[in-house]
């Protein structure tokens with residue numbers, strides 16, 4: 024038994040690191056996400072899971088679209104900004120360059136790629152709200168490798 028073993032097997036489930044933007048009415052927010060998965064190839068569909076304690080949860084209950092931005096290697100600071108602050112107390116998007124996506128959502132310019140999705144399914148499981156959306160737009164901004172989630176980067 025090695026001393027470096029994590030007590031939390033779930034922290035070792037591999038994932039990328041994403042910034043998810045969403046909107047409900049006039050309220051827009053963005054949070055760092057690790058729980059983003061593909062659920063269909065044709066059409067392309069993605070699932071995100073939003074923790075019930077997050078401000079984003081309040082928007083996710085009502086939103087009709089979300090955008091998942093895939094971060095590249097070296098973008099841990101950006102993930103920490105969106106993952107350690109809450110939209111309840113600050114506009115996390117204020118100092119980031121964005122443009123309006125097909126659904127009107129803010130799309131972050133500094134990411135490897137993004138997929139903008141229209142919500143087609145919403146359901147709570149445990150303490151997370153699952154949104155499944157089909158991609159209405161997507162773009163690869165640059166070449167490079169995606170940032171892989173490591174729990175130690177965000178402790």
Ligand SMILES: Cc1cc2nc3c(=O)[nH]c(=O)nc-3n(C[C@H](O)[C@H](O)[C@H](O)COP(=O)(O)O)c2cc1C
Pocket residue numbers: 040052053054055056057058059072073074075076077078079080102103105106107108109110111172177
């Ligand atoms: C790398 C990383 C991955 C995360 N993954 C998720 C996730 O998949 N779902 C989630 O609800 N929160 C996730 N979080 C936590 C939220 O990003 C964090 O609680 C954030 O402050 C919520 O912001 P909000 O209150 O503005 O919604 C993650 C945080 C980090 C740093």
